[in-house]
Amino acid sequence: MSWSKAMPANPVVAVAGATGAVGQEFMQVLHDLDFPASEIRALASARSAGKKIEFAGCGQVPAGELIVQEMTPESFKGVDIALFSCGAGISKEMREAVVAAGAVMIDNSSAFRMDEDVPLVVPEVNPDDVSWHSGVIANPNCSTIQMVVALKPLYDIAPIKRVVVSTYQAASGGGAPAMEELYSQTKDFLNGEELKVEVFQHRIAFNCIPHIDVFMDDDSTKEEWKMVVETKKIMGDESIAVAATCVRVPVLRCHAESVNVEFSGEVSVEAAREAYETAEGITVMDDCSSNTYPMPGLLAGTNDTFVGRLRKDPTVEHGLALWVVADQIRKGAALNAVQIAQLLLP
Ligand SMILES: NC(=O)C1=CN([C@@H]2O[C@H](COP(=O)(O)OP(=O)(O)OC[C@H]3O[C@@H](n4cnc5c(N)ncnc54)[C@H](OP(=O)(O)O)[C@@H]3O)[C@@H](O)[C@H]2O)C=CC1
Numbered sequence: 001m002s003w004s005k006a007m008p009a010n011p012v013v014a015v016a017g018a019t020g021a022v023g024q025e026f027m028q029v030l031h032d033l034d035f036p037a038s039e040i041r042a043l044a045s046a047r048s049a050g051k052k053i054e055f056a057g058c059g060q061v062p063a064g065e066l067i068v069q070e071m072t073p074e075s076f077k078g079v080d081i082a083l084f085s086c087g088a089g090i091s092k093e094m095r096e097a098v099v100a101a102g103a104v105m106i107d108n109s110s111a112f113r114m115d116e117d118v119p120l121v122v123p124e125v126n127p128d129d130v131s132w133h134s135g136v137i138a139n140p141n142c143s144t145i146q147m148v149v150a151l152k153p154l155y156d157i158a159p160i161k162r163v164v165v166s167t168y169q170a171a172s173g174g175g176a177p178a179m180e181e182l183y184s185q186t187k188d189f190l191n192g193e194e195l196k197v198e199v200f201q202h203r204i205a206f207n208c209i210p211h212i213d214v215f216m217d218d219d220s221t222k223e224e225w226k227m228v229v230e231t232k233k234i235m236g237d238e239s240i241a242v243a244a245t246c247v248r249v250p251v252l253r254c255h256a257e258s259v260n261v262e263f264s265g266e267v268s269v270e271a272a273r274e275a276y277e278t279a280e281g282i283t284v285m286d287d288c289s290s291n292t293y294p295m296p297g298l299l300a301g302t303n304d305t306f307v308g309r310l311r312k313d314p315t316v317e318h319g320l321a322l323w324v325v326a327d328q329i330r331k332g333a334a335l336n337a338v339q340i341a342q343l344l345l346p
Pocket residue numbers: 016017018019020021022023043044045046047048049071084085086087088090108109110141142172173174175176177328329332333
């Protein structure tokens with residue numbers, strides 16, 4: 001079944017999870033892209049009902065305060081687009097109400113990504129997949145998004161056989177409470193005080209934790225599994241082999257990735273550079289002579305996926321190695337979802 005309801009030029013937009021790390025970024029991105037909304041509805045849990053959120057305005061919505069409403073199944077009456085970032089459980093609970101109200105749910109959680117009737121979309125890679133949704137479009141995992149943005153221009157030169165990726169994921173990937181944990185543990189560590197470990201499995205201050213999301217039966221983590229299966233679905237190529245190791249690092253914001261790619265034919269460093277020059281959403285930051293490469297600590301608040309340290313991987317016949325950085329709350333979540341919403345506009 002595909003969607004028959006036409007999208008108005010000035011849609012009513014609900015932001016579900018408006019008080020969270022991604023939700024707050026949704027507000028910023030809607031303003032930055034001047035999304036042509038006629039109304040923005042800020043929704044969160046009962047805990048936040050009545051809270052005020054400063055909104056800079058977009059489309060027909062003037063700048064001013066938005067009052068957070070408790071999200072219930074009735075919240076979606078009259079809504080055209082519902083941007084969801086409340087976690088997988090809540091997305092599953094609300095899906096029926098959202099779709100029944102005639103809204104398109106663009107969901108940031110992992111709830112529906114691998115469902116056959118749900119497109120998994122990165123606008124730079126597979127924009128046409130929005131055409132077959134039946135009320136729900138999934139936003140991929142943040143680490144997957146920035147990797148496929150960097151892989152697509154190379155894949156268009158020669159199909160990819162295998163990718164080996166290690167991630168360096170910011171604390172904010174765990175949401176607003178995780179950012180707070182990095183701040184407070186760092187302060188307490190420096191003051192010689194006892195550290196509270198609540199969000200992550202271990203201390204994150206001055207540490208790296210090779211464990212994101214839950215462990216699977218094969219001893220990989222679910223975060224690693226997501227990078228494997230989501231890459232194949234987005235790129236539309238089940239034959240791409242992906243080996244991932246996902247690591248949490250004490251960086252506040254922006255994920256980084258070391259990526260080794262093996263191709264089925266020759267892709268020179270020069271050809272890759274040329275492809276990146278014209279690719280949507282990519283900035284190359286790569287000059288060894290001036291120590292220029294992307295670094296997560298310096299790229300918070302940016303939209304692009306940054307590529308550097310581009311070089312030949314001499315361990316395979318046709319291989320490249322690269323370093324990829326993006327603001328995972330923007331391109332890995334809020335920005336990618338609003339770009340999907342833009343694709344739905346008439
Ligand atoms: N952080 C990141 O880098 C990325 C996050 N995501 C996904 O986005 C989602 C949210 O993540 P993030 O913003 O980081 O998390 P946060 O913990 O920062 O925010 C969670 C949000 O969900 C709301 N919420 C919780 N329970 C309910 C409820 N019962 N009803 C309505 N709203 C509720 C919270 O509202 P309240 O304040 O009232 O509790 C808050 O607005 C997750 O699915 C995550 O997997 C995806 C990619 C990247």
